[in-house]
Structure formats: structure tokens, C-alpha cells
Amino acid sequence: MNAIIDSLPADATHRDAERAFREAGWTPCGEGDWAIALRSPDGTAAVRISPFDPVGPYTAALYREAAHTRQVPQLFAHRRLAGGGDLQMLEWLNEVDEQDAVRFHTAIAERETHVAELVDIVRRIHADAVRELPWCGPLDQNPSNIMRGSDGRLVACDLYYADGPDLYATAGSDPAGFAARMPEPERRYMTEIPLACSGPWDAASREAMRKGLAEADAAAARRE
Structure with missing residues (x-):
């Protein structure tokens, strides 16, 4: 296996x-x-x-x-x-x-x-x-x-978990702050998790989060 x-x-x-x-x-x-x-x-x-x-x-x-x-x-x-x-x-x-x-x-x-x-x-x-x-x-x-x-x-099993509501709310409301705390390589696909229990998560909202984080990452790179 x-x-x-x-x-x-x-x-x-x-x-x-x-x-x-x-x-x-x-x-x-x-x-x-x-x-x-x-x-x-x-x-x-x-x-x-x-x-x-x-x-x-x-x-x-x-x-x-x-x-x-x-x-x-x-x-x-x-x-x-x-x-x-x-x-x-x-x-x-x-x-x-x-x-x-x-x-x-x-x-x-x-x-x-x-x-x-x-x-x-x-x-x-x-x-x-x-x-x-x-x-x-x-x-x-x-x-x-x-x-x-x-x-x-x-x-x-699965006793540990990330506080999804707070994590995703922060990513949406404060993408710069979120990006500073969680490096891009560790959350590149965070908008692709399935939501079998809590969904649906519409495509527009996912795209808005991706865009906000991408802009925050770009701004941080310009400051370096």
C-alpha cells in the first residue's frame, strides 16, 4: 500500500x-x-x-x-x-x-x-x-x-482540529494579517476543502478569499 x-x-x-x-x-x-x-x-x-x-x-x-x-x-x-x-x-x-x-x-x-x-x-x-x-x-x-x-x-481519532470558523473568518476579513501568520505554502489550497457537513461554500466567496490572500502575499513580497 x-x-x-x-x-x-x-x-x-x-x-x-x-x-x-x-x-x-x-x-x-x-x-x-x-x-x-x-x-x-x-x-x-x-x-x-x-x-x-x-x-x-x-x-x-x-x-x-x-x-x-x-x-x-x-x-x-x-x-x-x-x-x-x-x-x-x-x-x-x-x-x-x-x-x-x-x-x-x-x-x-x-x-x-x-x-x-x-x-x-x-x-x-x-x-x-x-x-x-x-x-x-x-x-x-x-x-x-x-x-x-x-x-x-x-x-x-481526529482529536485535534483547526478552528475553522475563526480561521476562515480572519482570512476573509483580514487577509494581510492572516497571510502574516500562516505562510502561503501551508495554505495554498485552503479554499478547496470539502464541506460535506457545513457546506455549501459558493464559488464567488472562495474566489474572493483567494484574491484577497494573493494580494496580501504580493504586498508582503514587495516589502521584502
């Missing part, structure tokens, strides 16, 4: 990644407000591909560093994509009953004994994200972020 990722050029974007996986027989299995998901032909793995995801490296770090707890998804591969995109290849996950999800979130929030080691890792990496990233949100307690791994165990 990693051969697909290895075949991508160094400057591969989210479009290149999606095309490569589709050509290899991976099929659409989900879409959210930040990413799409494709399932492997044998059904054992999924790849999450986002055009723009500042917290992706922190989520991948959580999956790696907490792997021994068996309370996070198994991460097969992670790669940053050109323009601020993010790719994560994970074991196939299944939905859980909402009550089970809420109980697991409660255990995390209260640092119950059976999740204490996981919680310590979650909080440490989240503190790094809050310190290093603009617009990093609090821990996400959406029940949909608790799922079952292939062996039936409960796992926590």
Missing part, C-alpha cells in the same frame, strides 16, 4: 494523491469538512486526504506515539502534501454506538486509569499544537471521533 505514496512526486498535491489512489483501485468511502476518505481494494485500510490541514502532523504524531496503548488507530503512513495538504493511511475503522463513544470521551476528559497513558500523550501533543499553530482548537469531543479498530477495540 505504501508503494502508492512512494510513487508520488515530491510536489504532489491532494489532487495528485487522490488520483493515484483511485487509479490503484481505492474507492470513495467518506467525506467531511476537511478531507475525503478512500478505502483499499481489500477493505483493510483507508486513506484520508485533505487539501489543507494544519493539525495533520500532530494527529499523526499522536497515532505514532500512542500506538502501544492500542487506543488510537494504526497509522500505516503519513505524508504532508504540497500546499498544506495532508495524507494519512490508517487501518479500516468502524462506527460505534454513540453511548460507547461518549463514555470513552468522558474517560479521556477525566483521565480514568485505563486511558491515563493515552491522555498524557494527547495532552502533551495538543499543548505543542496550541503553542505552535495559529487557530488550533480545543480537543474535539464529537462522538464520531471514537471508532472501532479492525479487532473491535475502541480508538480515539
